[in-house]
Amino acid sequence: MKRTGAQIIWEVLVREGVDVVFGYPGGAIMPAYDTILGYPIRHVLVRHEQGASHMADGYARASGKVGVCVATSGPGATNLVTGIATAMLDSSPIVCITGQVSSKLLGTDAFQETDITGVTLPITKHNYLVTDVQDIAPTLREAFYIARSGRPGPVLVDITKDAQQASIDFEPPKGEVRLPGYRPSQHAVQTDIEKAIDLIDEAERPLILAGQGIVRAEATRELLSFVEKTGIPVASTLLGLGGFPATHPLSLGMMGMHGEAWVNNAIQEADLLIALGMRFDDRVTGNLKTYAVKAKKIHVEIDRSEINKNVKVDVGLIGDVRDTLLSLIPGCKQRNRGPWVERINLLKGDSAVRDIQQLPYNDKLYAAHVMHDLWRLTDGKALVVTDVGQHQMWEAQYYKHDHPRKLVTSGGLGTMGFALPAAIGARFAKPEDEIWVVVGDGGFQMTACELSTCAQEGLKVHVAVINNGYLGMVRQWQEFFYNRRYSATPMRSPDFVKLAEAHGLTGIRVTKREEIAGAVERARATPGTVVVDFRVEQEDSVYPMVPAGADLNDMIRRPSPIVETGEDP
Amino acid sequence: MDRPILRTFIAYVEDRPGVLNRVASLFRRRAYNIESLSVGRTHIAGISRLTLVLEADEDGARRLEANLYKLVNTLWVRDVTHTASVARDLALIKVKADATSRAQVLQLCEVFRARTVDVAPEALTIEITGTGDKIEGLLEVLRPFGIIEMVRTGMIVMTRGAEEAEARFDSIPVRTAENGAS
Numbered sequence: 001m002k003r004t005g006a007q008i009i010w011e012v013l014v015r016e017g018v019d020v021v022f023g024y025p026g027g028a029i030m031p032a033y034d035t036i037l038g039y040p041i042r043h044v045l046v047r048h049e050q051g052a053s054h055m056a057d058g059y060a061r062a063s064g065k066v067g068v069c070v071a072t073s074g075p076g077a078t079n080l081v082t083g084i085a086t087a088m089l090d091s092s093p094i095v096c097i098t099g100q101v102s103s104k105l106l107g108t109d110a111f112q113e114t115d116i117t118g119v120t121l122p123i124t125k126h127n128y129l130v131t132d133v134q135d136i137a138p139t140l141r142e143a144f145y146i147a148r149s150g151r152p153g154p155v156l157v158d159i160t161k162d163a164q165q166a167s168i169d170f171e172p173p174k175g176e177v178r179l180p181g182y183r184p185s186q187h188a189v190q191t192d193i194e195k196a197i198d199l200i201d202e203a204e205r206p207l208i209l210a211g212q213g214i215v216r217a218e219a220t221r222e223l224l225s226f227v228e229k230t231g232i233p234v235a236s237t238l239l240g241l242g243g244f245p246a247t248h249p250l251s252l253g254m255m256g257m258h259g260e261a262w263v264n265n266a267i268q269e270a271d272l273l274i275a276l277g278m279r280f281d282d283r284v285t286g287n288l289k290t291y292a293v294k295a296k297k298i299h300v301e302i303d304r305s306e307i308n309k310n311v312k313v314d315v316g317l318i319g320d321v322r323d324t325l326l327s328l329i330p331g332c333k334q335r336n337r338g339p340w341v342e343r344i345n346l347l348k349g350d351s352a353v354r355d356i357q358q359l360p361y362n363d364k365l366y367a368a369h370v371m372h373d374l375w376r377l378t379d380g381k382a383l384v385v386t387d388v389g390q391h392q393m394w395e396a397q398y399y400k401h402d403h404p405r406k407l408v409t410s411g412g413l414g415t416m417g418f419a420l421p422a423a424i425g426a427r428f429a430k431p432e433d434e435i436w437v438v439v440g441d442g443g444f445q446m447t448a449c450e451l452s453t454c455a456q457e458g459l460k461v462h463v464a465v466i467n468n469g470y471l472g473m474v475r476q477w478q479e480f481f482y483n484r485r486y487s488a489t490p491m492r493s494p495d496f497v498k499l500a501e502a503h504g505l506t507g508i509r510v511t512k513r514e515e516i517a518g519a520v521e522r523a524r525a526t527p528g529t530v531v532v533d534f535r536v537e538q539e540d541s542v543y544p545m546v547p548a549g550a551d552l553n554d555m556i557r558r559p560s561p562i563v564e565t566g567e568d569p
Numbered sequence: 570m571d572r573p574i575l576r577t578f579i580a581y582v583e584d585r586p587g588v589l590n591r592v593a594s595l596f597r598r599r600a601y602n603i604e605s606l607s608v609g610r611t612h613i614a615g616i617s618r619l620t621l622v623l624e625a626d627e628d629g630a631r632r633l634e635a636n637l638y639k640l641v642n643t644l645w646v647r648d649v650t651h652t653a654s655v656a657r658d659l660a661l662i663k664v665k666a667d668a669t670s671r672a673q674v675l676q677l678c679e680v681f682r683a684r685t686v687d688v689a690p691e692a693l694t695i696e697i698t699g700t701g702d703k704i705e706g707l708l709e710v711l712r713p714f715g716i717i718e719m720v721r722t723g724m725i726v727m728t729r730g731a732e733e734a735e736a737r738f739d740s741i742p743v744r745t746a747e748n749g750a751s
Contacts, residue, residue, distance in 0.1 A: 118590075121594050122598050125641075129586070129587075146641060179641060180583065180644055181582070181583060181641060181642055181644040182641045183638075303639070304635035305632050305638075308628045308631065308632065309632055
């Protein structure tokens with residue numbers, strides 16, 4: 001049957017199981033936009049293409065499937081860049097389809113021409129420029145295959161306008177995609193598995209470092225059986241949260257720069273680290289010279305190039321985390337690591353009294369209160385999408401995630417403006433979930449235009465703006481390391497309640513802790529997107545904090561005991 | 570083993586537009602300084618061969634190899650630093666040589682088995698192939714005469730013996746709309 005390139009795009013996407021795409025039309029992608037009307041694919045019109053790439057990413061993280069965004073050439077394509085880089089750093093599978101000027105205009109600096117494959121070369125897993133209608137279908141199939149397999153990542157397919165307009169006799173491609181140089185699935189070597197088992201059995205103070213690989217590989221059940229057999233406590237990276245139930249007795253919580261003090265101390269005392277699908281990011285290790293020097297290290301990773309990149313390991317197991325755990329579990333001895341767990345409990349020590357939640361009622365609203373209450377009021381079951389900054393760390397500390405894919409957050413790139421669009425993507429992935437967007441007043445203003453998308457699409461997400469009138473994390477660094485010189489961090493915001501109302505949505509303001517529950521109830525009961533403006537304490541800081549480059553156990557702690565002073569820290 | 574040394578990699582890549590850019594960009598963004606990179610066709614359609622020389626320690630070398638494999642168009646990578654191999658660089662050197670010094674220059678070229686490829690009243694152009702050391706050696710003795718211009722191809726390397734690195738590849742099947750990617 002005769003098909004145009006523009007039709008073939010959607011023919012392939014439907015066969016890949018795509019039912020929603022996020023995008024923005026423009027000259028070079030108009031043929032594709034003309035033909036989408038004939039296909040069962042919902043198109044979500046974003047307000048800025050950055051929103052489209054974050055939405056595809058949020059969709060991918062919440063569903064485990066490939067998210068898709070569409071943009072035109074030139075500025076449309078370059079506006080995707082921040083979202084693509086975000087997906088790259090967090091290994092999120094997205095496919096970006098961009099229009100390109102006609103092939104005969106390529107290289108002439110034509111209207112709205114950008115070399116987008118060149119621009120995105122370092123921030124995509126792979127990318128393509130398609131100039132021939134014959135290549136559209138096979139290339140898109142490769143793109144989906146590459147995006148979702150191995151270590152997932154973003155793939156961009158740039159298609160010239162003439163290729164979209166040309167017609168061919170089209171038969172849907174069948175069979176498996178085969179790429180001669182691409183080997184996404186690898187299995188750990190058996191002798192290395194045995195070496196790892198020996199190390200695990202011998203260890204007296206072992207720790208599991210659970211990363212996002214657990215979630216990506218759908219390995220949460222396997223991790224649970226591994227832990228229950230070996231009795232090894234689990235520390236999580238930010239993106240690993242939810243990979244192991246936070247309320248499990250052997251769950252320690254988050255590690256790293258804003259990790260729990262006892263977790264960082266335990267890592268420094270451990271005699272074995274079992275890193276599962278995590279990459280020893282600098283925010284997790286602190287100073288590499290002093291990081292876990294007493295510990296042997298086992299690193300389970302799907303990406304060979306991560307082994308020995310930051311931390312030298314004793315055993316590298318290259319492969320899918322689930323696969324590898326299944327090989328490890330039968331060989332490992334059943335053990336109870338009571339003394340080590342007791343030792344960690346001792347390390348928890350004074351952390352409880354330093355907790356902001358211990359502060360006696362002083363009429364102030366703390367972000368930690370909001371996170372804790374949100375966790376309680378939603379029974380820990382909400383899908384939370386956070387932005388980047390202080391509120392993100394408070395969410396990670398106080399909202400206890402028991403299930404995978406219930407926390408969507410920008411880890412590697414730390415992209416402000418990520419949350420609202422990513423939540424819109426997650427909305428399509430999980431129509432039944434209660435979704436809360438947790439966002440600072442700064443990040444919210446970067447992509448708040450997508451409220452309009454929520455309104456047009458009739459979407460229900462709850463937006464909790466943690467509004468402290470500052471770019472809080474930078475203000476905190478200025479407080480600690482720049483002698484309280486608050487350069488460019490005080491931020492004036494619009495009235496977020498009115499902003500919501502201007503979009504035909506609902507806004508609620510909360511200034512006291514006792515108002516939280518009522519606001520959550522009202523948000524739930526109100527149709528459509530609701531923005532809750534939480535006016536929190538302005539100069540609160542996230543504790544503990546490992547200063548950048550410091551030793552992992554060299555943490556700035558919340559002044560203790562706050563119980564006595566009743567003052568702000 | 571852990572100190573950085575000059576390492577030589579051979580990589581086979583699909584002959585696709587932009588593939589050299591992908592390889593070069595990989596090294597650029599991983600902050601490696603490429604000493605030499607040469608690329609050309611193999612006798613198999615659709616496959617190009619790269620020879621790459623750069624400084625790296627043992628861990629860095631393993632990671633580089635892994636990073637090269639991460640490129641979708643990379644077929645096969647081998648670190649031949651410690652493998653017996655034949656290494657060749659080709660240089661064209663234009664050196665000042667007038668009637669009084671010409672004989673002397675030509676004599677030096679003889680010693681290095683270099684060929685004269687162009688003669689002008691004031692200069693000679695010399696072609697030399699060999700290892701980097703050999704070319705450096707010739708340069709050293711020609712320098713006093715005055716080197717006007719030089720161009721080098723960069724290293725190409727082949728392991729010794731009967732091993733057929735390329736036998737592992739069939740030609741890359743041409744992609745058609747009917748069979749999809751293959």
